[in-house]
Amino acid sequence: MNEGTRILGVPRLPGPPRPPLSEHARAEAQRLMARYPEPRSALLPMLYLVQADHGFVSREGVREIAQMLGLTPAEVTAVATFYTMYKREPMGRWLVSVCTQPPCALRGANQIRDAIQQECGIGNGGTTEDGMISIEEVECLCICDGAPVVGINYENYENLTPESAVELIRALRAGETPPKPARGDVPAPHDETHRELAGLNQKDREEAGA
Amino acid sequence: MTAEMKILTARFDTEGADRYDGYTDSGGYEAMKKALGMDPADIVETIKTSGLRGRGGAGFPTGMKWGFINREDTPTYLVCNADEGEPGTFKDRELMERDPHSVIEGMAIASYAIGCREMYIYVRGEFGYAARQMERAVAEAYDKGVLGRDIFGSGYDLDMIVHRGAGAYICGEETALLESLEGYRGQPRLRPPFPAQKGLYQRPTVINNVETLACVPHIIEKGSDWFRGIGTEKAPGTKMFSLSGDVERPGNYEVPFGTTARVLIEELAGGVSGGKKLKAFTPGGASSTPIFGADKLDVSMDWESVQAAGSLLGTGAMMVWAEDACILRSMLRFTHFYAHESCGKCTPCREGTYWLEQMFVRLETGQGRDEDLAIMMDVQGNIGGRTFCALGDFATAPVISSIKIFESEAREHIKKKGCPFER
Numbered sequence: 001m002n003e004g005t006r007i008l009g010v011p012r013l014p015g016p017p018r019p020p021l022s023e024h025a026r027a028e029a030q031r032l033m034a035r036y037p038e039p040r041s042a043l044l045p046m047l048y049l050v051q052a053d054h055g056f057v058s059r060e061g062v063r064e065i066a067q068m069l070g071l072t073p074a075e076v077t078a079v080a081t082f083y084t085m086y087k088r089e090p091m092g093r094w095l096v097s098v099c100t101q102p103p104c105a106l107r108g109a110n111q112i113r114d115a116i117q118q119e120c121g122i123g124n125g126g127t128t129e130d131g132m133i134s135i136e137e138v139e140c141l142c143i144c145d146g147a148p149v150v151g152i153n154y155e156n157y158e159n160l161t162p163e164s165a166v167e168l169i170r171a172l173r174a175g176e177t178p179p180k181p182a183r184g185d186v187p188a189p190h191d192e193t194h195r196e197l198a199g200l201n202q203k204d205r206e207e208a209g210a
Numbered sequence: 211m212t213a214e215m216k217i218l219t220a221r222f223d224t225e226g227a228d229r230y231d232g233y234t235d236s237g238g239y240e241a242m243k244k245a246l247g248m249d250p251a252d253i254v255e256t257i258k259t260s261g262l263r264g265r266g267g268a269g270f271p272t273g274m275k276w277g278f279i280n281r282e283d284t285p286t287y288l289v290c291n292a293d294e295g296e297p298g299t300f301k302d303r304e305l306m307e308r309d310p311h312s313v314i315e316g317m318a319i320a321s322y323a324i325g326c327r328e329m330y331i332y333v334r335g336e337f338g339y340a341a342r343q344m345e346r347a348v349a350e351a352y353d354k355g356v357l358g359r360d361i362f363g364s365g366y367d368l369d370m371i372v373h374r375g376a377g378a379y380i381c382g383e384e385t386a387l388l389e390s391l392e393g394y395r396g397q398p399r400l401r402p403p404f405p406a407q408k409g410l411y412q413r414p415t416v417i418n419n420v421e422t423l424a425c426v427p428h429i430i431e432k433g434s435d436w437f438r439g440i441g442t443e444k445a446p447g448t449k450m451f452s453l454s455g456d457v458e459r460p461g462n463y464e465v466p467f468g469t470t471a472r473v474l475i476e477e478l479a480g481g482v483s484g485g486k487k488l489k490a491f492t493p494g495g496a497s498s499t500p501i502f503g504a505d506k507l508d509v510s511m512d513w514e515s516v517q518a519a520g521s522l523l524g525t526g527a528m529m530v531w532a533e534d535a536c537i538l539r540s541m542l543r544f545t546h547f548y549a550h551e552s553c554g555k556c557t558p559c560r561e562g563t564y565w566l567e568q569m570f571v572r573l574e575t576g577q578g579r580d581e582d583l584a585i586m587m588d589v590q591g592n593i594g595g596r597t598f599c600a601l602g603d604f605a606t607a608p609v610i611s612s613i614k615i616f617e618s619e620a621r622e623h624i625k626k627k628g629c630p631f632e633r
Contacts, residue, residue: 035371037285037328037411043393044376069393082395082553084377085335097336101297101547102540103454103529106633139379139547140297141336144454144529145304145461154338183307184339196342197335197374203349 015089018058025053028200029068035204040069043079045198047086052194055090084138085197091190092127092134094172097151100137103144108161112148113137115162119169132173152178153187154197213473215440215448218424219464222308228343230350233311239356241427245319246364250281253323257426260434261446265301266291266382266419267497267524269445269513278406279414281325287415288321290331290423291387292340295379296495297547298527301450301462302420306333306340309424310347314356314370316423319430321368324416328369332387335375344372379551383599384417386553397553398599421450441467445512449526453479456486456532467512471502474511475530486532490616494524496544497604501537501611536631537616538623541608542570548605559602562593566609573620576628583613583620 021029029049032042043065050061057080059073066076080086098113116135120128127134143149146158150165157168158181172178178187188196195201216222226232233239245253258273279286290313294302306313313331321329333341348370351357359367373391375381381390385399388410409415425447429437438446445467451474454460458480465474475481475491482488488504493511499522502509509519516523531537549563569586572578590609593602613620622630 038392040393041373041391044374044390047376048374079393079395082378083335083375086376100543102531102543103298103460105540105543106455106529106531106535138336139550140295140299142294142296142300142303142334144298144300144452144527147454147460151336154336156339185342193338196338197376199372199374201342202345202372203352 015056015058018054018060020060021050021053021064025049026064026068028195028198029065031204032198032200033068035199040071043069043071043076044083045200047076047080048194048198049200051087052191052198055190056087090127090131093132093189094134094152094178094187095154095190096133096135096169097138097141097154098135099139099141099147099149099151101140101144103140104148107147109148111162112150112160112165115166116150116169119166120173128173130173132175133169146182153190153193155181155184155187157181158183213465213469213477214463215466216464217428217440217448218305218309218312218421218450219462221312222304228308228310228347230311230347230354233309237431238311238427239315241430242315242318242356243362245322245430246362246366250323250325253319253430256434257323257429260429260437261444262422262425262429262437263445263513264419265421265425265449265525267296267494269523272418272422275406275416275418276320276324278404279324279416283414284325285328285413286324286326287410287413288317288324288326288329289387289391289410289415289417290317290329290420291382291384291417292331292333292337292344292420293375293379293382293387294334294337294420294525295382296497296525296527297544298452298454298492298495298529299525300452300454301526303334303337303340304462305420305424305450306337307343310343311351312424312427313344313420314347314351316426317370318356318361318368319426320416320418320423322366324414326416327367328371330371330373330391330410332373332375332381332391335377341372341374348372378553379547380553380599380601383601386599387417388415395553397555400598442510442512442514444514449511451511451526451528453528453530455491455530456483456535457481457530458483465511468510468515470508470510471528472507474528475507479530482530482532484532486534488530489533489535490531490537490611492524492527492529493521495527495529496547497524497600497607499524500607500615501531503615534631535633536574536629537619538570538574538612539629539631539633541612542567542574544608545570545605548601548608552601552605556597556602558593558596559605562589562602563605565589566605570608570612573623574629576623576626578620578624580621580624582624583617586613
């Protein structure tokens, strides 16, 4: 790994090298830039697009979108490192987000976090060796009526216990499709999730207004 | 008889109300048709006289906000703030999930009133399903001619963009939200100029909370007198309160302003879990709202009454602690939240929250000293009022809650050299 790049206080950027963005992704980036009165508004969506294509915010992706927007890679990196949903190294297939804010903690979230970490043998910010699970401890997901809550690729599973949470994790590691949560939809793989986050599933005004 | 009054939440239990047909079957988009036949200035006036105030935390009069906009100074923008992240709050998420068209309708009426032709909703990044529901509703709205060109034959054109955040609580602060929407780090802007003069892309901009905008169609349809007849004189209408933590039935409960905390906690949320005694609750989320002890159960839940009792109504998120829960532990968790979410712009907030978290950890793990409490009060006093935005002020609440209001518990941690509570 990139141990050499880890300097105290400096965000670790980025993970392993990646090929240039696909032609398709570049075309989609152009579409996002055209959507807003100022192209720079597409920067956050374009960072999601890089994650969809590369699995994380890669150095190559940063350079390319900087070039498209007429910015420096440093300007793009400054934005990417501000927001927690932009990841600086590849994630496991399923990103497991455990909320431990008081509404969840009062209902057993810390036990759930510990059980999941023990099951996977990793801590916060870690990824299992099989590349299936990444774990993060997150701030309030604002679904406190279903506490304790665990998100899987940003779909939420509610009213969990340490046992049901571990069962869910085991199923994911065994390659099973996650079950449909009580509210919301079945979690999608990262590339689909991040394309959606980029706003690419959205009806463009050009398509709609024509 | 229940204390609930379902206006914004009326469609929540109806299957299919989140789709266009279900929405229009229950009277949806009638207010918008009516509004498009009105003079925009009259709409602003109606909202002003209704007394509608912002539901995002500050309670600023909505009609006044709209009234600041010069409609001739085009383009103007409307931005719906759906970056809900206040711990314990989940009202905007449920509104978007269950009744997304009501949000679009409220936004569209507001846009028409301020002369906006392109409106944005900034949805918190982690809200996968809520944002998807909004996108589905927007697509339907375009298909049915509610958005797009010449809406309902009025000659009015309006477009809508759903924009996702990327994981930063501070973007709920309206000027940080604008920075983020423009593609920058979400750090607050200096005011003045206020967004009404120079907002999104330096253009006149109104930023309203989801729940606030969801009130608008009802006011247009039923009139400002009807709205003023609900709630209290200074806080008209209903409010969605999010009940969570140690209660039997966590959830959103919509009641008229002025309903007591007791009714919300004991009647609607079913009381404290397991029949335990109440220790404390937040009147309005984690931010700038020191917690209330059980002696404050009869406080009327509206801005003025909660403030008079020593806290703030905030977003209306009521987190509840039972007698056997450790307050300090939760306040440590809140402080970690502020340390994590501080944008780093102002030194008192960036450094102060970091040090407060270290001191909270020391107290909770039994290494605290008596003099630490005074130091923590001093640190919070040097954050509050000394930062660019309100996040610094928010971060003082956990200290006041645990060191001042629950001082005896904090001292017990020091005396027993550890946490005296199981949970």
